[in-house]
Amino acid sequence: MIRVQQEDFDPAEEYRALRDSGSGTGAIATFTGLVRDSGDLKGVTGLFLEHYPGMTEQVIEGLVREASGRWDVREARVIHRVGSLALGEQIVFVGVCSAHRGDAFAACEFIMDALKTSAPFWKKEITGDSEHWVEQKAADLDRSQSWE
Amino acid sequence: MIRVQQEDFDPAEEYRALRDSGSGTGAIATFTGLVRDSGDLKGVTGLFLEHYPGMTEQVIEGLVREASGRWDVREARVIHRVGSLALGEQIVFVGVCSAHRGDAFAACEFIMDALKTSAPFWKKEITGDSEHWVEQKAADLDRSQSWE
Amino acid sequence: MSADNTITVKFFARLREELDTASLTVEAESDLTAGKLLQSLAARGGSWTQLAGAHPVMIAVNQVMTKPDTVLQPGDEVAFFPPVTGG
Amino acid sequence: MSADNTITVKFFARLREELDTASLTVEAESDLTAGKLLQSLAARGGSWTQLAGAHPVMIAVNQVMTKPDTVLQPGDEVAFFPPVTGG
Numbered sequence: 001m002i003r004v005q006q007e008d009f010d011p012a013e014e015y016r017a018l019r020d021s022g023s024g025t026g027a028i029a030t031f032t033g034l035v036r037d038s039g040d041l042k043g044v045t046g047l048f049l050e051h052y053p054g055m056t057e058q059v060i061e062g063l064v065r066e067a068s069g070r071w072d073v074r075e076a077r078v079i080h081r082v083g084s085l086a087l088g089e090q091i092v093f094v095g096v097c098s099a100h101r102g103d104a105f106a107a108c109e110f111i112m113d114a115l116k117t118s119a120p121f122w123k124k125e126i127t128g129d130s131e132h133w134v135e136q137k138a139a140d141l142d143r144s145q146s147w148e
Numbered sequence: 149m150i151r152v153q154q155e156d157f158d159p160a161e162e163y164r165a166l167r168d169s170g171s172g173t174g175a176i177a178t179f180t181g182l183v184r185d186s187g188d189l190k191g192v193t194g195l196f197l198e199h200y201p202g203m204t205e206q207v208i209e210g211l212v213r214e215a216s217g218r219w220d221v222r223e224a225r226v227i228h229r230v231g232s233l234a235l236g237e238q239i240v241f242v243g244v245c246s247a248h249r250g251d252a253f254a255a256c257e258f259i260m261d262a263l264k265t266s267a268p269f270w271k272k273e274i275t276g277d278s279e280h281w282v283e284q285k286a287a288d289l290d291r292s293q294s295w296e
Numbered sequence: 297m298s299a300d301n302t303i304t305v306k307f308f309a310r311l312r313e314e315l316d317t318a319s320l321t322v323e324a325e326s327d328l329t330a331g332k333l334l335q336s337l338a339a340r341g342g343s344w345t346q347l348a349g350a351h352p353v354m355i356a357v358n359q360v361m362t363k364p365d366t367v368l369q370p371g372d373e374v375a376f377f378p379p380v381t382g383g
Numbered sequence: 384m385s386a387d388n389t390i391t392v393k394f395f396a397r398l399r400e401e402l403d404t405a406s407l408t409v410e411a412e413s414d415l416t417a418g419k420l421l422q423s424l425a426a427r428g429g430s431w432t433q434l435a436g437a438h439p440v441m442i443a444v445n446q447v448m449t450k451p452d453t454v455l456q457p458g459d460e461v462a463f464f465p466p467v468t469g470g
Binding site: 033049050051052054055058059080091092112115116117118119120121122123124133134135136137140 | 308310312356
């Protein structure tokens with residue numbers, strides 16, 4: 001289940017869907033990202049998230065497929081918000097359920113890391129009346145390449 | 149926040165507490181373990197969880213302290229149930245919030261792995277009218293030692 | 297993808313804003329690669345010159361990330377954008 | 384921990400069941416280690432002989448995991464139990 005949407009999401013609903021997704025599920029790992037000051041600018045009040053409709057969903061589907069090939073993944077749910085988001089709002093959710101703890105953690109972290117480096121989303125930081133496109137961080141590229 | 153209890157827990161409440169725990173939180177990683185057939189016996193219908201009151205809480209506090217020394221941990225919540233649990237029930241929750249994604253994942257997985265090898269809990273599998281203490285798995289020891 | 301002899305070009309994020317262009321179409325030519333298309337757009341001058349290499353530009357053809365030497369076909373959708381920063 | 388000259392010994396899980404004993408007390412002796420206490424309990428015979436090494440036994444003194452050569456003090460709480468299997 002992959003969704004790209006402006007609306008907020010409820011991690012509790014996603015958790016329930018993961019838990020209900022089938023037998024043999026022993027492990028559910030989730031990650032939620034919240035809007036915070038990236039440190040590039042002082043006094044950030046929010047973000048604007050742009051994406052490439054169509055490509056975004058395809059890329060995320062590919063990442064989930066790749067994770068499912070590498071680990072035991074019974075169900076994966078990915079939500080990424082777009083549009084205007086205030087500081088503290090939820091921006092991204094990745095949840096994986098698996099028969100095994102290690103697989104749930106690995107698949108969840110892999111999808112999240114790869115999302116940051118290969119899904120076509122761009123963040124603009126809003127600071128009062130100015131705005132500023134966030135630059136890609138070398139650390140994110142490194143984290144994603146460590147999975148290769 | 150560490151709890152050892154017979155009652156079920158609500159991961160949604162734990163998530164809310166993690167999210168509300170402070171500023172600078174950008175990343176929340178959670179893990180929930182559910183009762184499943186360990187594969188040691190066929191036809192398992194449930195578990196009985198015994199623990200060492202007092203020591204259990206001390207050990208878990210030590211694990212959270214160790215994780216907080218190694219990674220950025222703004223707040224960690226650990227719940228472990230004891231007593232009789234049916235197949236499919238929630239048994240353990242670990243949630244970590246951090247400024248950074250990698251730290252949230254690492255601390256959450258470290259606490260969960262170490263919990264399995266160093267906290268004094270013992271599982272007995274119930275199969276109809278027979279029962280059977282679960283043996284420690286070499287794989288769990290290996291996973292925990294990989295953090296050293 | 298359009299059925300005629302053109303290629304659709306899309307821009308996102310900082311590029312979309314600085315070029316003041318979300319989308320345009322160019323004529324398909326034989327042996328036109330994504331990289332050559334990028335260079336011909338950079339030759340328009342003004343803010344377009346940044347496509348010549350001042351900033352990293354990522355390329356997708358038909359919504360799949362690709363390299364500059366990918367040959368473009370009539371009807372293709374090409375996108376140019378800065379390195380992604382989601383999640 | 385008790386204030387007198389005894390050591391409290393606790394058993395958990397399979398050991399508690401097979402020894403049919405959750406807790407007992409022994410007299411503190413100078414230079415008594417957790418390992419020596421374990422051997423003296425194993426010498427009781429019957430199901431207690433399993434403490435002699437047939438199965439791995441983990442040791443905690445005053446609720447902290449420790450090794451067999453730990454010297455016990457009056458008032459200590461010693462626990463013997465199988466490898467843990469929680470989580």
